[in-house]
Amino acid sequence: MAHIGSSISEAKEILDRGELIGLPTETVYGLAGNALNPASVSKIFQVKNRPQFDPLILHCSSIEQVKELVSEFPDKALKLAEEFWPGPLTLLLPRKKEVIPDITCSGLPRAAFRIPKHKIARKLLEKLDYPLAAPSANPFGYISPTSAMHVNNQLGDKIEYVLDGKVSKVGIESTIVGFEEEKAIVYRLGGLDVNAIEAVIGEVEIMPYSSSSPAAPGMLKSHYAPKKTIHLGDVDDLIRKYKGKNIGILSFHKKYAGVPKSFQLSSSQNLDEAAQNLFSYLRLLDESDVDLIITELVPNEGLGKAINDRLKRASV
Numbered sequence: 001m002a003h004i005g006s007s008i009s010e011a012k013e014i015l016d017r018g019e020l021i022g023l024p025t026e027t028v029y030g031l032a033g034n035a036l037n038p039a040s041v042s043k044i045f046q047v048k049n050r051p052q053f054d055p056l057i058l059h060c061s062s063i064e065q066v067k068e069l070v071s072e073f074p075d076k077a078l079k080l081a082e083e084f085w086p087g088p089l090t091l092l093l094p095r096k097k098e099v100i101p102d103i104t105c106s107g108l109p110r111a112a113f114r115i116p117k118h119k120i121a122r123k124l125l126e127k128l129d130y131p132l133a134a135p136s137a138n139p140f141g142y143i144s145p146t147s148a149m150h151v152n153n154q155l156g157d158k159i160e161y162v163l164d165g166k167v168s169k170v171g172i173e174s175t176i177v178g179f180e181e182e183k184a185i186v187y188r189l190g191g192l193d194v195n196a197i198e199a200v201i202g203e204v205e206i207m208p209y210s211s212s213s214p215a216a217p218g219m220l221k222s223h224y225a226p227k228k229t230i231h232l233g234d235v236d237d238l239i240r241k242y243k244g245k246n247i248g249i250l251s252f253h254k255k256y257a258g259v260p261k262s263f264q265l266s267s268s269q270n271l272d273e274a275a276q277n278l279f280s281y282l283r284l285l286d287e288s289d290v291d292l293i294i295t296e297l298v299p300n301e302g303l304g305k306a307i308n309d310r311l312k313r314a315s316v
């Protein structure tokens, strides 16, 4: 098992040596290493069992640092950065090829950048003289971790240290935005509401996920899948359909008192709270003894869009 601790200097010492740590962020925990060191980045792919065609996000401490890594910072992108960084927004920007190694961004002309808001992540990033490449700290294709314990349970035998930053407040991965010509495209719905983005730069296009050659490989449907089968629909109908089975329920707000393994995402119907609970409740159900998981969509507004996106991908 990795050591879970709160020492920023210990985390820095490990990263400076080219090794990896578990990194808390406000969205989900990352598996972090020096983004400019190909050997460190290669370890990230190995530990996660992630195919190298799936590029990583570079976590930076300031817009100035990002500017040193890109060949161009389009106006709309800069507006979004100034408005929402630090925060749950990832921008795809043309990279400086001589600075960012191919392996970090799978040889693509663009790289993904984000300045996280989490206090501990920011403190650490400010002390480093390189950005951190950090995918979500889960084995490839599984649910993202929202606590240090989640990271330790799944990757603890492969890394030395997890920096503890308590529970991730947003609970769902960052929103990914890229630009083609003047058009802004959302490649992954996430912790920053699309309406907030549109309020700053006008209308954006949302890329649907697909099962073949996705622009962002995180758009693959099979992502976020727990080991147990998830059935998405009307909870009461599904309870009737699977009568006799040992079911687990993940409902939006309704209580199912007669079902022992039943979780409500938010009893007060708050979508931010629902996002924060989503992955940890899915994990609890997946690790429990239920035969199958029954769940429902939440209202398709605010973070509800990103929650529904994850539920659809995780279900059969």
Ligand code: TXA
Pocket (backbone or CB within 6 Å): 025, 027, 028, 029, 030, 031, 054, 055, 056, 057, 090, 092, 105, 108, 110, 111, 112, 114, 134, 135, 136, 137, 172, 173, 174, 175, 176, 187, 215, 216, 217, 218, 219
């Ligand atoms: O909230 C988050 O974004 C978390 C925390 C740790 O920051 N990170 C995260 O990373 O979710 P990851 O690797 O699990 O998902 C990043 C997604 C992947 O689907 C990847 O395909 C896409 O971003 N991506 C990264 N670089 C890209 C690029 N240059 N072009 C297109 N897609 C890219």
Ligand code: MG
Pocket (backbone or CB within 6 Å): 135, 136, 144, 218
């Ligand atoms: Mg991920």
